[in-house]
Amino acid sequence: MTGCLTIAGLGPGSPDQITPAVKQAIAAATDVVGYNPYVARIAPRDELALHPSDNRVEADRARHALDMAAAGRRVLVVSSGDPGVFAMAAAVYEVLETDLARWRDVDITVLPGITAMLAAAARVGAPLGHDFCVINLSDNLKPWALIEQRLHLALQADFAMAFYNPRSKSRPEGFEKTLQILKSYSDGDRPVIFARAVSTSDERTMIVPLAEAQPDMADMQTVVLVGSSQTRTLSHKGDVLAYTPRSVKG
């Protein structure tokens, strides 16, 4: 008997940001696989096995999940946010491709979630209301030179930007370089949004002008949004908000 593998996004943190499709998949699962803090968001129950694992073992985790599904389990792989954005969906397909025959009977479904940049943008206005790009600033899996090249091209294109994994303890210098590159291109007024743990009790969101943005305003749990040249800020009911207008004049 062959089971199934569902790769689901738990959204930014709050239960009221989890789609009903994902809730149904949680209820139907026999096994939940994922990074420790995400598995910790699943309520334990009888006949549900939780398989939390450490960071940076995505391929092992994917193989384990595929093998359990092939053995007949209903396996749920959980990611924070959306599983297709810098998360477990790509890892599962990478592993699947290494041995298509072994897992050829496993039904695989990806269920989307509210990814961090959308939750952050909603909290502060509409900074991603026009064209934008999305860059993982971690250089664990790609050369730093490629990240720099993308930053330069994205600035030339005048995209708003969303940065995932901006800064870890083991490599704090990347985000510092990122801010230097941003400052070298643009006036210091451009809004930079630091959004941490949006929708949870630990939420901390801040908008600062680029000139005042500092590396230590971000950590690995922060998503950083940077406005384009068109992004505006306004004050409303005591809050600073940022939005990017839909129009660019010709």
Next chain:
Amino acid sequence: MTGCLTIAGLGPGSPDQITPAVKQAIAAATDVVGYNPYVARIAPRDELALHPSDNRVEADRARHALDMAAAGRRVLVVSSGDPGVFAMAAAVYEVLETDLARWRDVDITVLPGITAMLAAAARVGAPLGHDFCVINLSDNLKPWALIEQRLHLALQADFAMAFYNPRSKSRPEGFEKTLQILKSYSDGDRPVIFARAVSTSDERTMIVPLAEAQPDMADMQTVVLVGSSQTRTLSHKGDVLAYTPRSVKG
């Protein structure tokens, strides 16, 4: 008495992709404002006024919503997908900024939703699993030359891409030019995903190599995803899937 304005994303189409936060906002609203087909997704009930409107009247719609909220109503502005991605959130803030004093007491909340590119990506694998950009191909609100410039820079950056509003009846030529630009840069193997009405009974999803992509494969209800140079396809259980690996070798 001042009411409130909530700008909510209804997700790609299926009720099981609407977050509980948005469902609660629908239940609490006295008035729903939005483009006809999105308002049509709200179940009518006593004491809920529906205010559907045509396309391209976003500013009028935003003003109407803000004024009703200022008069004490609990107003819900609905967008398909996520309201912050080429949708009503930016339109509301644009209008708000024209007369901050008039609407100074209105509480405004944005509730995120599953935007079309995430639903499409989930359906076909994980094509947005690495850095990507998001471009509205409509030149209603920006010059076509800016779109072309962004396409060239995005190709140089080797981003995967998501295109919203790729093609309307009134301007079918933009997407044809887009495909020409893509073909001029890259080998014809790169996967192009056409995803229409994902999660609804009208869903139609297709993956073709760039060399076989044709302009009439898209319409305004289609989101188009284009792989980077790294994006791979594989066959699994009779389906063609696409994913972009997390790693790029240095």
